[in-house]
Structures are given as structure tokens and as C-alpha cells.
Amino acid sequence: MSEQSGKVAVFACSGIGKPLGSVAREIGYELTERVRPGSTVLTCLALLVISDPEALKLLKENPVIAIDGCVLACALKCIDSHGAKVVRAYQAMDFFKRHSDLKPEGIAELNEAGRQLAALAADELAGVVDELLAGETKNG
Amino acid sequence: MADHTRKVGIISCSGEAIPGGALSRVACRKVLDELRPDKSVTLCFPLFVAGGEEEQMFADMFPTITVDGCEKRCTAIGTARLSGTPAKTLIVTEILKERGIPLTSKLRNLGPEEKAAAQAVAEEIASVIDKILANG
Numbered sequence: 454m455s456e457q458s459g460k461v462a463v464f465a466c467s468g469i470g471k472p473l474g475s476v477a478r479e480i481g482y483e484l485t486e487r488v489r490p491g492s493t494v495l496t497c498l499a500l501l502v503i504s505d506p507e508a509l510k511l512l513k514e515n516p517v518i519a520i521d522g523c524v525l526a527c528a529l530k531c532i533d534s535h536g537a538k539v540v541r542a543y544q545a546m547d548f549f550k551r552h553s554d555l556k557p558e559g560i561a562e563l564n565e566a567g568r569q570l571a572a573l574a575a576d577e578l579a580g581v582v583d584e585l586l587a588g589e590t591k592n593g
Numbered sequence: 594m595a596d597h598t599r600k601v602g603i604i605s606c607s608g609e610a611i612p613g614g615a616l617s618r619v620a621c622r623k624v625l626d627e628l629r630p631d632k633s634v635t636l637c638f639p640l641f642v643a644g645g646e647e648e649q650m651f652a653d654m655f656p657t658i659t660v661d662g663c664e665k666r667c668t669a670i671g672t673a674r675l676s677g678t679p680a681k682t683l684i685v686t687e688i689l690k691e692r693g694i695p696l697t698s699k700l701r702n703l704g705p706e707e708k709a710a711a712q713a714v715a716e717e718i719a720s721v722i723d724k725i726l727a728n729g
Contacts, residue, residue, distance in 0.1 A: 467607035468637035469618050478609050482701050497608040498639055499667035502675070527639035534642060561622040562703075 459589065460494045461582045462515045464532055466522035466545070467498045472557040474522030476545040476571050479563055481520055483575030489582045493518075501531045512537045516585035518578065520545065539588070541581055548574040601680070601722045602655030603635045606668040613662030613685040615700050616707065620685070620714035621660055628719040632726060638668055641675040652677030656725050658718060661685065681721050688717050 465481035468474030485495040494515075500508035512532060516539040519529040529542045548570060549557065557567030605621040608614020625633050634655060640648045651657065652672055659668040659679045669682040689696050694710050703711070 465609050466637075467609055467614075467639055469605055469607055469622055469635060470637055474637070479701065481609060495610050497606075497610045497614060497667070499606050499608055499614075499671065500665070502639065502642055502671035503665070503667045505665065505667070525640065525643055527637060527643035530643035531639050561619045561626075 457494050457511055458514065459586070460492055460515055461489070461585050462511045462517045463493050463495045463520065464498050464501075464512075464517060464528050465495070465520040466528050468522050468527065469560055471522055472560055472563065472567060473545040473549065475560050475563050476549070476557045476567050476574075477520045477522040477528075479568060479571035480543075480545065480548070480574045480578070483572050484518070484578055484582070487572075488575045488579045492586055493582055498528050498531055501535050504535070509535060514538065516589060517541070518581060518585070519543070522546075539585065541585065543574075543578070545570075545574070548577070599726065600632055600634045600655055601629075601725050602651055602657035603633050603718060603722075604638050604651075604657060604659050604668050604672055604679075605635070606659075606661045606663075607638060608662040608667070610700070611662050612696055612698055612700060612707075615662075615703065616685050616689075616696075616711045616714055617660045617662045619703065619708070619711040620718060623711065623715040624718045624722070628715055629722050632722055638671065641671060649676050652679060656680035658683060658721055658725075660714070660718060680725055683714075683717065683721065685714055688714050 466474045466477035485493045519542040521544045555566040555570040558564045605617045607618045658681045661684045
């Protein structure tokens with residue numbers, strides 16, 4: 454069995470133009486490294502652009518969480534254009550609207566508020582991971 | 594239309610799941626913000642897929658440098674396929690190898706070692722920008 458089967462695939466914004474793109478990536482790291490390390494896998498979004506076979510397999514066989522930085526929703530559009538199985542899509546901006554006291558700044562290096570925002574968002578997404586995996590088991 | 598003639602485009606792989614991607618991202622921002630702010634411009638790589646005609650003309654409008662984090666060369670391949678042939682393709686792992694700098698495993702919260710590696714990559718990008726602009 455593949456090491457990646459039975460996991461939720463996480464694709465995050467790979468932009469370098471806005472702090473919210475960095476927040477999106479940080480949410481991906483928090484989710485896959487701290488909140489649900491055993492049941493999620495983070496993969497490079499750019500691999501979809503070159504139709505990498507392993508990334509496409511992951512996308513088509515696993516439930517997916519897309520985390521975008523801005524309304525352009527590049528991650529979601531990339532995922533949709535490559536035929537994902539099940540996708541839940543989120544934008545860093547929406548988490549910021551709910552936690553507007555945590556204003557992210559910095560792109561190469563997020564400020565503390567940005568990192569806190571990402572941690573809170575990842576905590577909120579834990580339930581989504583659990584729900585997606587429960588659906589996988591049910592449909593099994 | 595804006596005067597793009599004296600700027601070079603930089604496209605970072607930004608690979609979220611590989612250490613070279615993190616270095617590529619930081620190095621490209623360093624070039625854009627500090628080393629060559631008036632001579633460089635960027636576009637988020639996935640915008641080639643998500644964006645419109647203007648985004649897909651990026652490599653036609655600017656001589657473009659792609660900066661990949663690993664040997665899969667997603668940025669170089671994707672840019673050529675969706676926009677135009679890059680003027681120069683760079684790979685972080687090759688730049689570090691040439692300079693005898695080790696690639697660490699960190700994806701975020703980069704420390705002094707990773708920042709020094711990113712600085713080396715940024716200097717290489719800046720050097721390529723200068724060569725491209727010097728050659729007209």
C-alpha cells in the first residue's frame with residue numbers, strides 16, 4: 454500500500470507576492486506537521502503544472518484540501534483542472550476576516566501574527582481532515 | 594503599456610514540500626526587494642494555469658529566469674509550456690552544489706544556515722539579471 458494512501462492531500466498557494474500566500478503555506482505546514490501529521494500529506498502545487506504522475510495520482514485517489522492565499526484561487530484552479538477526487542477549498546483571507554486582530558506581514562518571513570493566524574486556521578481545519586477521512590472509510 | 598524593456602522576470606518554483614523550494618522563494622524575494630528591485634519583476638507560478646492571457650504572456654514580455662528548487666524543474670518546464678522559453682533556468686540544488694553549500698531539510702522557520710544559502714542563490718539570480726540586461 455502506498456505511503457500516501459488513506460491520507461488527505463494538502464495543496465497550498467505557492468505565491469510569493471502577498472503575505473496571505475505565505476499564510477496559506479504556513480497553514481499547510483501547521484496542518485501537516487503539527488495538527489494532523491499522520492493523516493495528511495503536503496505536496497508541491499507546481500508539480501500539477503507539469504502533470505507529475507505521483508502528484509496526479511495523489512490528487513485523483515485522495516481527498517484534497519486546497520488552501521489559497523487570495524481570490525485568484527490558483528491552487529483550487531490547478532486542482533480542479535487536473536480532476537481531483539474530492540476537494541475542500543479555503544482562502545487565508547477568510548481566516549483573517551475571522552481573526553482580524555492577527556494581521557499577517559512579511560512574505561519571505563511571516564510575522565508572529567501571521568504564524569498565529571496560520572496555527573488557528575490549521576486547528577480549524579483539523580475537523581475537515583477527520584471528516585474527509587471518515588468519508589473515505591465509509592465509502593471505502 | 595508599461596516599459597518592460599529594462600526588467601527581468603523571475604519565477605520561483607516556491608515548492609512547498611521541498612527545502613529547495615523554500616530557498617528559491619526566499620532568494621527570489623531577496624532579489625525583488627533588496628538586490629535588484631528596479632530590474633526585476635515576478636509572477637506567481639501557478640498563475641500560468643489560473644490566470645488569463647496577460648499572465649501567460651509573461652515570458653514573452655520579459656526575459657525570464659526560472660528558479661527551481663529541485664531537479665524536477667517544474668518552473669522551467671511549466672513556463673516554457675504555458676508562457677515562453679525562459680532566458681535562463683536555474684536550479685537551487687545545483688547552485689548550492691557548485692558553491693559547496695549544504696542543503697538542509699527545513700521547509701520553514703529558516704535559520705542562519707538556510708538564510709546564508711538563500712543569499713547565495715539570490716546573488717546568483719542577481720548576477721544572471723545583470724548579464725541579461727547587459728546583453729540587451
